[in-house]
Each structure stands twice: as structure tokens, then as C-alpha cells.
Amino acid sequence: MPEKIVIDPLTxxxxxxxxxxxxxxxxIQEARVVGSLYRGFEEILKGRExxxxxxxxxxxxxxxxxxxxVTSAQCLDRALGxxxxxxxxxxxxxxxxxxxxxxxLVHFYQLSLxxxxxxxxAPPFVPRYANDYRMPEQTEKQLxxxxxxxxxxxxxxxxxxxxxxxxxxxxxxxxxxxxxxxxTVDKVTAFLWRLNEVQxxxxxxxxxxxxxxxxxxxxxxxxxxxxxxxxxFGVFDLDNEPDVTKRRRLFRMGRVKDGKLLPVDxxxxxxxxxxxxxxxxxxxxxAKGETRPAPSKKEAYSWLKAPRYEGDAYExxxxxxxxxxxxxxxxPELTAAVDAALKDVESGRTLPVPEHLRDASYAGAxxxxxxxxxxxxxxxxxxxxxxxxxxxxRHYYEPxxxxxxxxxxxxxxxxxxxxxxxxxxxxxxxxxxxxx
Amino acid sequence: MSMHGIERRDFLRWAxxxxxxxxxxxxxxxxxxxxxxxxxxxHPVLWLQISGCSGCSISLLNTVHPAVKNLLLDEVVPGxxxxxxxxxxxxAGSGETAMSALREAAEAHKGRYVMVFEGAVPxxxxxxxxxxxxxxxxxxxxxxxxxxxxxxxxxxxxGTCAAYGGISAAEPNPTGCVGVTQFLEQQGVxxxxxxxxxxxxxxxxxxxxxVKVLLYGIPAASELDEHRRPKLxxxxxxxxxxxxxDYIDExxxxxxxxxxxxxxxxxxxxxFAHGDCPMRQWNSGVNWCIQxxxxxxxxxxxxxPDEHAPLYQRR
Numbered sequence: 172m173p174e175k176i177v178i179d180p181l182t183x184x185x186x187x188x189x190x191x192x193x194x195x196x197x198x199i200q201e202a203r204v205v206g207s208l209y210r211g212f213e214e215i216l217k218g219r220e221x222x223x224x225x226x227x228x229x230x231x232x233x234x235x236x237x238x239x240x241v242t243s244a245q246c247l248d249r250a251l252g253x254x255x256x257x258x259x260x261x262x263x264x265x266x267x268x269x270x271x272x273x274x275x276l277v278h279f280y281q282l283s284l285x286x287x288x289x290x291x292x293a294p295p296f297v298p299r300y301a302n303d304y305r306m307p308e309q310t311e312k313q314l315x316x317x318x319x320x321x322x323x324x325x326x327x328x329x330x331x332x333x334x335x336x337x338x339x340x341x342x343x344x345x346x347x348x349x350x351x352x353x354x355t356v357d358k359v360t361a362f363l364w365r366l367n368e369v370q371x372x373x374x375x376x377x378x379x380x381x382x383x384x385x386x387x388x389x390x391x392x393x394x395x396x397x398x399x400x401x402x403x404f405g406v407f408d409l410d411n412e413p414d415v416t417k418r419r420r421l422f423r424m425g426r427v428k429d430g431k432l433l434p435v436d437x438x439x440x441x442x443x444x445x446x447x448x449x450x451x452x453x454x455x456x457x458a459k460g461e462t463r464p465a466p467s468k469k470e471a472y473s474w475l476k477a478p479r480y481e482g483d484a485y486e487x488x489x490x491x492x493x494x495x496x497x498x499x500x501x502x503p504e505l506t507a508a509v510d511a512a513l514k515d516v517e518s519g520r521t522l523p524v525p526e527h528l529r530d531a532s533y534a535g536a537x538x539x540x541x542x543x544x545x546x547x548x549x550x551x552x553x554x555x556x557x558x559x560x561x562x563x564x565r566h567y568y569e570p571x572x573x574x575x576x577x578x579x580x581x582x583x584x585x586x587x588x589x590x591x592x593x594x595x596x597x598x599x600x601x602x603x604x605x606x607x
Numbered sequence: 608m609s610m611h612g613i614e615r616r617d618f619l620r621w622a623x624x625x626x627x628x629x630x631x632x633x634x635x636x637x638x639x640x641x642x643x644x645x646x647x648x649x650h651p652v653l654w655l656q657i658s659g660c661s662g663c664s665i666s667l668l669n670t671v672h673p674a675v676k677n678l679l680l681d682e683v684v685p686g687x688x689x690x691x692x693x694x695x696x697x698x699a700g701s702g703e704t705a706m707s708a709l710r711e712a713a714e715a716h717k718g719r720y721v722m723v724f725e726g727a728v729p730x731x732x733x734x735x736x737x738x739x740x741x742x743x744x745x746x747x748x749x750x751x752x753x754x755x756x757x758x759x760x761x762x763x764x765x766g767t768c769a770a771y772g773g774i775s776a777a778e779p780n781p782t783g784c785v786g787v788t789q790f791l792e793q794q795g796v797x798x799x800x801x802x803x804x805x806x807x808x809x810x811x812x813x814x815x816x817x818v819k820v821l822l823y824g825i826p827a828a829s830e831l832d833e834h835r836r837p838k839l840x841x842x843x844x845x846x847x848x849x850x851x852x853d854y855i856d857e858x859x860x861x862x863x864x865x866x867x868x869x870x871x872x873x874x875x876x877x878x879f880a881h882g883d884c885p886m887r888q889w890n891s892g893v894n895w896c897i898q899x900x901x902x903x904x905x906x907x908x909x910x911x912p913d914e915h916a917p918l919y920q921r922r
């Protein structure tokens with residue numbers, strides 16, 4: 172006899188969601204994802220001045236407002252027949268890129284991590300589920316510390332967005348034809364140094380933490396794989412081609428079905444309303460979509476319309492973008508990073524944080540050798556000291572010769588050289604040069 | 608006072624447990640022990656998201672001083688501790704685990720908890736917005752607002768949707784959304800209400816308002832404006848203190864974006880919008896809408912967005 176499980180609300184997301192599932196013999200037989208809030212933005216937008224779509228559509232989501240702002244602006248660019256300026260295109264990318272960093276940090280630390288580790292013993296981190304918590308105690312402590320550090324790093328990402336967007340959530344500078352903020356040297360510098368700080372956090376804390384969770388919960392990779400169809404609309408425009416299917420983008424447009432990379436034809440996208448609390452049973456393209464609520468409809472269970480491509484469900488978002496990039500081979504450095512990360516997950520163990528980087532602020536830490544020999548990089552010429560930050564050499568990121576990456580490459584190469592030199596001069600036992 | 612007694616013990620237990628779980632807190636253990644002995648006042652706070660976008664919650668995460676960890680885990684100001692029993696974006700529990708935490712906290716701290724609403728109240732149909740199950744049935748968001756609003760010591764509406772309806776109530780208002788203030792009035796709920804609007808609400812405005820309530824209780828009528836906004840933040844218009852005020856004196860107006868001048872002709876709503884944005888600025892003070900050469904869209908006002916629409920035309 173199947174057991175019915177209801178999770179209402181599903182917390183740690185943006186929006187209002189509930190899950191209803193029937194489970195039999197430890198396997199989910201049927202699951203319904205219930206969008207439990209109707210807002211009617213389609214109706215709210217009708218009849219308004221087109222430009223107002225940029226501020227209004229953003230307010231669907233406080234986590235990802237920039238995507239809505241940029242998409243509305245791109246629709247207006249096309250409708251009005253204007254081509255964004257080069258700076259406009261780039262600054263839109265920078266604002267959106269900064270918000271992507273924000274979303275990823277929040278997603279991993281604030282929204283997901285509490286499924287894997289126990290947070291502080293205080294509300295809102297208790298009560299929690301009697302869950303499958305299996306992190307080693309030390310690692311769990313570290314991850315909780317990183318949860319708090321990540322809050323600070325994500326503030327920097329929002330500052331980066333605000334430098335060019337006025338404020339965020341809900342940005343102010345994106346308009347048809349580009350942005351209203353010029354790329355002045357003060358803004359660019361303020362943006363770059365914040366990016367530098369955030370990149371340090373990503374390389375030295377976030378990526379290792381993701382790897383740790385991936386290793387310890389390796390079996391979870393087999394659970395809940397979704398439809399196995401992936402679709403990316405592409406993001407970060409590299410030119411202003413009016414036809415979105417031909418526009419060059421850093422992450423390209425594409426979809427993956429049965430492991431094969433296929434093109435995307437936007438005309439094949441429909442929104443199905445059969446199980447939504449909307450009148451009728453239609454499958455219309457979004458531009459011709461109808462939004463007539465029917466809150467008492469018998470067959471329905473959700474306020475979410477069901478978006479489909481040729482009638483199939485597709486997963487979109489970061490995983491889809493990365494899979495498309497892996498299959499089209501457009502980003503060799505991304506392919507190399509993914510390969511290296513997967514190899515690490517395969518090879519298994521979690522490496523401890525080196526002693527000299529551990530928290531030395533509490534009583535008893537000294538006895539454990541914590542923080543011993545730590546060198547503060549900014550006390551050294553060029554703000555660099557040949558010190559190991561990872562327990563062993565790891566390179567996840569290999570910059571290309573393109574744009575700013577060339578500079579990053581130069582910097583990384585210089586650091587690696589200095590590290591190698593220092594290792595030669597002072598060969599300490601077990602002191603492998605670490606990645607940077 | 609017995610309630611406080613229980614919480615002192617809870618706090619001490621929490622402080623010691625937190626010390627055991629996070630290295631981070633071990634450093635503060637002596638301070639926490641002392642604070643426990645001094646019995647920092649624990650203030651139960653419930654934060655409920657209804658018809659909105661979670662943007663005010665995300666904006667709250669941008670608080671610099673206090674940092675989020677100070678807000679949630681330390682004393683937010685000396686001697687005052689905030690205990691956030693419910694917050695959909697941050698809490699560990701889901702489903703019934705979460706909802707029972709909400710019910711239990713509201714019951715245990717009746718008349719003493721601070722209730723924060725984020726989002727407007729859909730009133731046209733009970734099914735337009737629901738949260739949790741009772742007796743196998745989805746509970747309407749409006750029902751929660753009524754219940755939790757009535758049991759609170761004070762209601763703080765975070766953001767323009769909760770305060771006045773905002774974007775959620777924009778014409779043709781498909782869901783019959785109203786602000787929490789208006790909804791509670793209609794329901795005859797007499798709990799004092801403070802509105803901290805903004806789309807989103809600035810973290811300083813929210814934190815300042817909550818600390819004020821923790822330290823001094825309900826603000827006096829004279830401290831709020833006619834729309835129940837704290838005068839501390841909302842006494843003056845954006846236009847009053849705008850960085851482009853000198854252009855008005857010189858009669859210089861911008862007629863398209865990128866031109867030098869006051870942006871009144873481009874639709875700037877600074878003269879109608881109350882808030883200290885020009886001085887406080889946003890996101891750690893790095894920028895704000897007008898400094899990004901865009902208009903103020905008047906997001907702190909009761910009439911937002913329709914009284915200001917079209918946003919990019921002079922009103």
C-alpha cells in the first residue's frame with residue numbers, strides 16, 4: 172500500500188512550493204510539485220508601457236532579478252530595433268555574472284548545505300529533520316563556519332552588481348539599448364577587487380566544500396536525476412545578433428536529449444495548463460499564452476504552468492549550461508575543470524585543511540598546532556607569499572588567452588613559479604606545492 | 608517572568624551547544640556564558656513570506672553591521688537577542704517540521720513575539736496562496752496573517768508588498784492582494800503595525816526598526832508618518848536630498864539617459880518618494896538608483912507601482 176508524503180512548505184527556496192509524493196517499498200511512485208502561490212504577472216504586465224517590464228518582471232524573484240531584467244531589456248532591444256552599445260552589453264553581463272555568483276553561493280551554503288550538515292543549535296537552524304548527517308565532526312564544524320563566511324562573500328557579489336546597477340535585489344540601470352551606468356575607472360576597479368576577493372573564497376573554500384559534500388554523499392548523485400533532458404538558452408552575450416538562436420554567447424544555447432547535443436528552436440516551447448489551476452487544457456507558446464486562473468479546477472494541483480519542449484520536460488539552469496558546454500566543446504578550460512573535479516570525486520577521500528590555516532582563535536588551539544606558521548600574504552611584497560593553501564596540489568581552473576583571463580593566467584603562472592622556487596630553496600618534508 | 612526563565616536556560620544550553628558545534632563560537636564562549644548569566648533578553652521573531660518575491664529576505668542578508676550571524680546567533684545589540692523561530696528561506700526544517708515550529712512558537716510566546724510579514728495578502732480566492740496543511744487541507748495565507756497578526760506584540764511589514772500591496776497588488780490586481788496593514792484593519796486585528804517599505808526593504812531600515820522595538824517597545828505615533836513608516840528613515844523625499852539637486856537650481860534637465868541633469872523629465876519619482884536612499888545608499892553603501900544614472904521609481908510609496916506608472920514618464 173503506497174504511503175502518501177506531503178512536504179508543505181518546501182523551505183530554503185525562492186517562492187512557495189510543496190511536494191506530494193506516494194512512496195511504495197522505498198521508491199517514489201508518483202510525485203507532484205505544487206506551486207502554492209499565484210501572482211498573475213502576465214495579467215499585470217498587459218497594457219503597460221513596455222519599458223516598465225524591466226522593473227516589474229524582476230520582482231518575480233528576489234534571488235534572480237537580473238535574469239528577468241536582462242531578458243526584458245533584450246526583448247525591448249529587439250522590439251524597438253536598437254542595438255546595445257558594447258559597454259551596455261558587457262556591463263549587463265557583469266551585473267548578471269555578479270548575481271550568478273550570488274545565486275551559486277546562496278544555493279550551496281544557505282539553501283542546500285543544511286541538508287548535509289547540522290547547523291548551529293538555535294532557531295532557525297532547529298528544528299531540523301532526523302536526517303542522514305554523515306560528515307566527520309571536524310568537517311561539519313568547518314562547513315558551518317563556511318556557511319557564515321559565505322554570507323559575507325555573497326554580500327561582495329551583490330556589491331559588485333550594485334556598482335553597475337545602483338542596487339540589488341531589483342536593479343536600476345538596465346534599459347533598452349544597454350545600461351545607464353558608464354564604465355568609469357573607479358567602478359571597474361571597485362568591481363575587480365571585489366571579484367578578486369570572491370574568487371579567493373570560491374577557489375579556497377567553496378569549490379573544496381562542494382567536493383567534500385560530493386565525496387561524502389557520492390551515492391546521492393544517483394538519486395532524483397530528473398527528466399535527464401537538459402536545455403540551456405545560453406547566457407552572457409558576446410555579440411548583439413538580433414536572432415537569439417544565432418547570437419554568440421559564452422554559454423551557448425543547446426539541449427541534451429539521450430546524451431546527444433541538439434539545437435534549440437524557441438518555437439517548440441509550450442506551457443501546458445492541464446494540471447495547473449488555469450482554465451482549459453492548452454499547450455501554447457509563451458508569447459501566445461493565456462493566464463485565466465481557475466482556482467477550483469478539479470484535475471489541477473499547482474499554480475505552475477508546465478513548460479515543455481516538443482512536449483518533453485527539460486531541466487534548465489547551471490547543470491544544463493555546463494552539460495551543453497561540455498558536449499559542444501566550446502570551453503576547453505571548463506571541460507578540464509569538470510574532468511579534474513570528477514576524478515577527485517572518483518578517487519575518494521576528503522583531505523583535511525592544513526594546520527596553518529585552521530582557526531587558532533580559541534583556547535586549546537595552540538596545543539593542536541592550529542595556525543602555526545601561517546603567513547599573512549599582505550605582509551609580503553606583491554601581496555604574495557609562497558604558502559600552501561590546499562593540502563595537495565590541485566588545479567581546477569586553467570585560464571585561456573582570452574580577455575582578462577590572460578592576465579589571470581600570467582598571475583597564476585608567476586605564483587606557481589615562485590612556489591616552485593621556494594620549494595626548491597627550502598624543501599620541507601611533506602610540503603607539496605599546492606594549486607592556486 | 609517565568610517565560611524568561613525558560614529562555615535563559617534555553618539560551619545557556621544553546622550557547623554551550625553552539626560552542627561545541629562551531630569552532631567559530633568557541634572564541635566567544637566566555638562572553639556568551641557571561642551574557643547568559645546576565646540573561647540577555649530573548650525576543651521571539653517570526654518571519655512569514657506570503658505573496659512576494661523573497662527579495663526583502665535576500666536584502667536582509669545584505670546587512671553589514673550587524674552581520675547576519677550577529678542578527679541570528681549573537682546579541683543583535685548588547686543584552687538583546689533575536690530568536691528567529693520561522694523564516695522560510697533560512698530555516699532547516701521543511702513541511703510539518705517547519706509548520707509545527709511556527710505554531711508552537713506563536714502559542715508559547717503569544718502576545719510577546721514580533722511578527723514580520725514579507726509580501727501582500729491574496730484575498731480574492733483562498734487557493735491563490737496557501738501555506739502548510741491542517742486537517743489535510745491547505746491553509747490560506749490570509750488565515751495565517753490573521754492568526755499570527757492577532758497573537759503578536761507588534762507587526763513589522765518588511766517591504767512595500769506587506770506594507771501597502773506593492774507589485775503583488777499591481778493593477779488589475781489579479782489575486783486581490785492587499786497590504787498586511789489594510790488586511791489586519793479589515794479583520795479587526797488591533798496589533799500595532801509598523802511599515803518598513805521599499806522594493807526591497809533596505810536591511811538598515813529593517814534592522815533599525817526591529818532593534819528599536821526590542822529596546823523601546825512599540826514606537827510612539829509621533830515617530831511614524833501617516834503611512835506608519837518610521838520618520839527616522841522616511842521623513843524626507845529622495846528629491847529633498849538628491850545628489851542632482853544642484854541641476855534643478857541651475858535648470859539643467861536630462862531628456863535622455865546619459866545626459867547630464869535632473870531626471871525629472873525622464874520620469875524620476877524622487878519628489879514623491881520618501882526614503883533616505885541618497886544618504887544611506889544601497890549594498891554596503893556602494894551605490895543607489897539615481898547614482899546609477901537611472902530614475903527613482905518610488906518603490907517606498909503606498910501607490911507603488913500604479914500611481915507612478917508609466918514609470919519612465921513624468922508624473
